[in-house]
Amino acid sequence: MAYTQNDFKKGQPRWCPGCGDHFFLASLHKAMAEIGVDPWNTAVISGIGCSSRLPHYMATYGMNTIHGRAAAIATGAKVANPELTVWQVSGDGDGLAIGGNHFIHANRRNINLNMILLNNRIYGLTKGQYSPTSPRGFVSKSSPYGTVEDPFRPAELCFGARGHFFARAVATDAPGTIEILKAAYEHKGASVCEILQNCVIFNNGTHDAVYDKAGRAKNAIYLKHGEKMLFGENNEYGIVQEGFGVKAVKLGEDGYTEADVLVHDAKCEDNTLQLKLAEMEWPVALGVIRDVEAPTYDDCVTAQIEEVKAQKKYHNFAELLETNDIWEVK
């Protein structure tokens, strides 16, 4: 059935004017319409935080649950009902601080969830404390003299947990966001989409370098599987291998030519170079960085049940009782 974004819209979002969540929500509505899964076969499950309000603006099934547990709750929903398309939405605090354990284990198990991580590097709902993605030295209400801890890099956690899908988009970039959401849906298994999203009130400008189109033209690279990693306003830059890592070079300088530029391989099982790409500070890698097929937990659970059903001779409670040592009292 053909849907439009309106088929997925509900209510009036209550986020601050200019919040990145508005942009993302619009892209999600559009992506879901293009994906075409019925709203009644879709569940959107969030935790707590500004971005976790999102399910209230969806005309699908959904839950706005408790802080940090979205991935765990989504896991149960998907395993119990594999027919359901499940989107799990968290912010950086919800997903990586209080919910960090569930985030890594959902990735490790490779449950077929579309996991959205709206990263604004701040706690917004509690009015401005540093988050696990805030950079070292970040000054906030709870760190007036700057933080003395290093942030998580979401891709590193995902890869460290043996995640098979990682993509990144900027909230204001609708086509880029829709593209990775569709790719996340297509990917069978845990699909992490990091959305770089601005908090206009408590962390304004955190993603400034790539937040508008002009910035992205200069400071971002759109990765496409099988294509040369070129970027810049006139594709004058490229990503080349250097030693054990990668670096951005200007073509024509220092002897680099287009022939030296690497071709992006999102399907490569070994995540070494994908991680290098995800961690680049300039340019910021956008698009699908890793997309590798692997057995999903929910499929394996279902398959194992079918396998055991075929093996065993007992299939209901009465038959189960008979598998015990039974005696009769007459």
Added chain:
Amino acid sequence: MEIKEKESVVVRFSGDSGDGMQLAGNIFSTVSATVGNSISTFPDYPADIRAPQGSLTGVSGFQVHIGAGQVFTPGDQCDVLVAMNAAALKTQYKFAKPDAAIIIDTDSFGPKDLEKAQFKTEDYLGEMNIDPDRVIACPLTTMVKDCLADSGMDVKSMMKCRNMFALGLVCWLFDRDLEIAFNFLKEKFAKKPGIAEANIKVIQAGYDYGHNTHSSVANVYRIETKNKVPGRYMDITGNKATAYGFIAAAEKAGLKLYLGSYPITPATDVLHELSKHKSLGVTTVQCEDEISGCASALGASFAGALAVTSTSGPGICLKSEAMNLAVIMELPLVVLDVQRGGPATGLPTKSEQTDLLQALFGRNGESPMPVIAASSPTDCFDAAYAACKIALEHMTPVILMTDAYVANGSGAFKLPNLADYPAINPPYVPEEMKGTWTPYMRAENGTRYWAVPGRQGFEHILGGLEKDDKTGAISTNPENHDLMTRKRQAKIDAIQVPDLEVLGDKDDAELLIVGFGGTFGHLHAAMDEMRAAGKKVAQAHFKFINPLPKNTAEVLKKYPKVVVAEQNMGQLAGWLRMKVDGFVPCQFNQVKGQPFVVAELVENFTQLMNK
């Protein structure tokens, strides 16, 4: 040799954790149950994974009570104590009656064994004031080696059969039919016929040894069977019965059973049991933590499954936030709490009833939840079934409480016929409500309707924030919050539970014994003993704790004296005082991590009556 007829006999098998005492005890109880005796068992195992061999902390016990009539407890003290080594004799002798027969393996009472067991001299019997005439001292290890000399087995494998020699000896002592034990072993080791054969050989050797050597010194007991309820039976532990109750309820409700769990003593066997039964479509997820066990179960519930999470007290602490979410989202969920000694890690393998107030109140906000407590290993089945039925039909999380004693103990379980159990009908939202339905509309009994994802036209959002009664949208309206709080409470209060039953001298008792959950058997046995001594005593035992049975106040106020006996500092007594105006009971409280001792109960209750 004299054959003694006895009403009931208690046997305690004890040895090193690795000595296979649980298996020996299990086989003995099965053999006894098969001939129609009633049985009650209790394993008592150490918290250490594997304490040093022969050490005092490494002793594991398994007590079996077999009776001609019904037995309600595994027995206070044993008539026969099997002590496989010096440490077992040292630590377990306190569980033996003054005239108990003691079976020991003299090969395990060498100087080193005695030192490990902290005996000071070689006269270990003298040190413990044990009359040698009561002791069947046999070189058990030597005889097992001799018996299996031709088997080609290595010594280590041979040693694993020692428990079977002791079992054979006990079977002789109780005139038991060995064929039943043989069949049990043949089935258990169906894939390893060599092991089955060796074990069978050793049982026979133990039996023959008793017959040939000790006929002149020991009595053979005979437990006849009375009051048999005809039917087909199996031996079942509380944890297994609980798992079976969940499976039965899921089948009756026509739902997939989902268990989200994290290993924790003494609840893990429920996870083990359910994980086996994928051929019935049971889905089990061993989660990353207790939180996820409960949270994932709640997700499964939202998605339309019968969702269960299993744990013990420390796990309840972690699950409480997701339990609370289930309360406000009004989704069905069963939370199993197999209570153990607390607080914190406490006594992981021991039994207490100290989580009751946590179950009733351990969440933020006004958060009413039904609480049900199983009263015996076999009652775990009915209690689990009832918990599922209430959760599904009233759209609420339910706490099912058992305890380590009930969970690990076993009893003869009459095979249930699912057709005899009440139907389970969740309040699925009727199709004709499409277009007008909102998530917090309620059926007549105050229950929210269940709209499972996949149904077109019923898309909705639930959540942890308070919702508007009418629209289901987020609401901070003060009047609405008050209304929703009352509706959630009223829904639980309206749940119909069976009346409290009074046993014993219900018309003219001078003392009413009140308890809940796993202490039923001990309290009942205490009542029986007191009545046999001419006292007027009755018993009322709570299985449904929230909501309380409708006749609770009537029962509690009917008798001149009431004692609430529980394995905590008075949690049920406090709850009853809160719910029954003017109710001031006497209390008997014990928090030892061990089951009540019937004799102690009788002594205390008798004193109470005489006051």
